Amino acid sequence: MMKISIKETKNPVIIKFEFPDFITQNESFEFKNIDEAKNSPLAQQLFYLPFVKTIYISGNFIAIERYNIVEWTEVQDAVAEQIEIFVANGGVIVLPNENPTKKQPTTVYGETTPNPASLKFVVNKALTKTAFEFKNIDQAKPSPLAQELFKFHYVREIFITENYISITKYDSSSWDEITLEIRTFIKQFIENGGTIIDENLIENNVKQEKQQIKNFENLDTTSQQIINILEEYVKPAVAADGGNILFDSYDETEKRVKVVLQGACNGCPSSTFTLKSGIENMLKDMLNDKDIVVEALNG
Incomplete structure (x- = not known):
């Protein structure tokens, strides 16, 4: 019989029952009651348990949110066994989509x-x-x-x-x-x-506006130069590491360049070193200004 793994989540009222293989094909489901669960015979059966509040099905797991009438430690093993028996007896977890979308081969x-x-x-x-x-x-x-x-x-x-x-x-x-x-x-x-x-x-927000640099022509010459350097020399390297860098501002008085780090670069232990030893030195050299300072803002 297939074995279900029980995994806790950060939410104490929700627990995951993981399968050894994927049980849905790029679909996720959330059921609040037995009527909503018409296309999931397993979910319908689980809703007969009095403590089941919500059922989530996605990837290789079924997550269940419980009411506070029980603790998971009291019932989780019994639920896992019920799911295992249901599947072993040929039960259907989720009925197939009658109008499947044509697959697009992807790597x-x-x-x-x-x-x-x-x-x-x-x-x-x-x-x-x-x-x-x-x-x-x-x-x-x-x-x-x-x-x-x-x-x-x-x-x-x-x-x-x-x-x-x-x-x-x-x-x-x-x-x-x-x-x-x-x-x-x-x-x-x-x-x-x-x-x-x-x-x-998509909602227009400050971060997206900065990323698109719509007011590029209205910026001072140094800011334009900084943006061009970031776009041409820094962004490709940062992208290779799974991140992104955005120009935020340049203070001519303090010679301070503020940038936003996103993705893998945000919170990376080596990002400070990269800023100081990489980007900052590059800007000092290419702008011929040894007083340039680079500061990273939270993404």
């Missing part, structure tokens, strides 16, 4: 970054023209993919740019445990026509 592979908490997942196709960084699921409304990825308890931050997704994890999980799960999920999501970025949901 996804993981690359390490200088930041041990971040991994870069490179895709063999364009994802977006504009880079986006999401700190939590509420910020991720323009990205259905990011919203789904945030449902994995170990995902802390997400950065999406032209052809890769940089994911920063919580320390509670190791990359050895979760890389395959994330890579497979991203691959299936894209292959099944999932939306990476919904342009209609």
Whole structure:
């Protein structure tokens, strides 16, 4: 009989029951009651348990949110056994989609970054023209993919740019445990026509305005030079490490350049060294000004 693994989450009322293989194909489900769970015979059966409040099905797991009438330690083993018996007897977890989206063959592979908490997942196709960084699921409304990825308890931050997704994890999980799960999920999501970025949901904000440098022509000459240097020499190197750099401002009096680090670069232990020994020295040399100072803002 297939063995279900029981995994705690950061939310004490939610617990995950993990399968050895994926049980959904780029689809995630959330059921609040038995009527909503019509396309999941397993979820319908689980709703007969009086303590089941919400059921989530995604990737290789089923997560259940309980009411406070019991503790998970009292019932989790029995729930896992019920799921194992259901599957062993040929029960259907989720009914197949009657109108499946045509798959788009996709290659996804993981690359390490200088930041041990971040991994870069490179895709063999364009994802977006504009880079986006999401700190939590509420910020991720323009990205259905990011919203789904945030449902994995170990995902802390997400950065999406032209052809890769940089994911920063919580320390509670190791990359050895979760890389395959994330890579497979991203691959299936894209292959099944999932939306990476919904342009209609993008809200103009200060960070995006700075990134696009719409007022470039109105900036002072030094700021323009700094932007050009960052774009031509720094961004490609930073992108190779799973991150991004944005020009924020230049103070002519203090000779202070402020930049925003995103993706794997944000919070990276080596980012300070990179700023001081790399970018700062480059700007001093190319602008012929030894008093230039570079400061990083939180992404």
